[in-house]
Amino acid sequence: MSDFQNSGPILVTGVNGQVGFELARTLQGLGHVVAADREMLDLSNLDQIRTVVRAVRPAMIVNPAAYTAVDKAESELDLAMRINGEAPGVLAEEARKLGAPLIHYSTDYVFNGEKDSPYVETDTTDPQNAYGRTKLAGEHAIVESGVEHLILRTSWVYGARGKNFLLTMLRLGAERSxxxxxxxxxxxxxxxxxxxxxxxxxxxxAKAASDPAQWWHERSGIYHLTASGATSWHGFASAIFELAKLDRSPSVLPIPASEYPTPAKRPTNSQMSGDRLREVFGISAPDWKDALSLCLGSR
Structure with missing residues (x-):
């Protein structure tokens, strides 16, 4: 196992994306960060992945890059599978050869959404759309590679940049009543x-561990990393306009999903328990509304 405290950079993919942009900043000070955008590292090009990883020789790979167009994935399955399913496997294989751990991000969409309580890491997966199937394939490829890894499943990701529900609501709210x-x-x-x-x-x-190899070996696996608490898309939208303090906010009317059909089926229940993350690492995410307030305050 490479000791990334002393040798090799941290390779972060997708640094122009929502999570990658933030990772390139939060990981500063924990190692030299090589921030790879799509031009440097295109996950649809598996040969390029191998070339870049072998050239950089990272001590750790952090992979937030993904094909995230959930509805479009229904008609672009091959491309989505290459980026979400095959590319993580290639990253994992190259990381394993270097003795480097891999941190990868997955999704609540690996579940069918029919459970009546928050999902835990050991629950049976049953993705209901192409995006979820491709992300699950990526999880399997990483596990099967034998690399030391953390797969962090998250949900309903938003931020102050990129394409996401928050920015869509703010844009539409300015246009409609x-x-x-x-x-x-x-x-x-x-x-x-x-x-x-x-x-x-x-x-x-991991950096502070006396034996990083043992640290990674004991903690490798899947974890759920989402904000605490839960709401509906309607509740999320209502909170956005409540906290954004706009001069004029639209009326937000609740509708059933049946009135807003999409090419990809969405889970009814996307709640995931953060208990394992807290038990193993002693950390937990803030309440979703508290985080939303911080995000809007930083815009």
Whole structure:
């Protein structure tokens, strides 16, 4: 196992994305960060992945990059599978050859959303759309590679940049007096900064370990990393306008998901328990509304 305290950089993919942008900043001070955008490291090009990893020789790979167009994945399955399913496996294989651990991000969409309580890491997976199937394939590829790894499943990711529900609501709210938002799908809106900050806390623990190889070996696995608490998309939208303190806010009307059909089926219940993350690493995410307030305050 490479000791990334003393040798090799931390390779972060997708640094122009919501989570990657934050990771490139929160990981500073924990090692030299090589921030790879799509031009440097395109996950749809598996040969390029091998070339870049072998050139950089990272002591750790952190992979937030993904194909995230959930509805488009239904018609671009091959591309989504290459980026979400095959690329993580290649990263894992190259990391294992270097003795470097891999941190990878997955999704609540690996579940069918029919459970009536928060999902735990050992619950049976049953993705209901192409995006979820490709992300689950990536999880399996990482585990099967034998690399030391953390797979962090998150949900309803938003931030002050990129394409996400928060920015869509703020844009539409400025254009319309009334918005209809789905009220019968439940989850935990999770700020991209929260994900990156908690990731950095975990990396700091690994860095401080007396035996990093043993530390990683004992903790490798899947963890759920989402904000605490839960709400509906309607509740999320309502909170956005409550906390944004706009001069004029639209009316937000609740509708069932059946009134807003999408190419990809969404889980009814996207709640995931953070108990394992807290028990193993002693960290937990803030309440979703507290994090949203911080995010809006930083815009």
């Amino acid at each position: 009334e918005l209809k938002v789905v009220a019968d799908q439940i989850g935990a809106p999770t700020w991209s900064n929260t994900i990156a900050t908690l990731t950095a806390h975990v990396v700091a623990q």
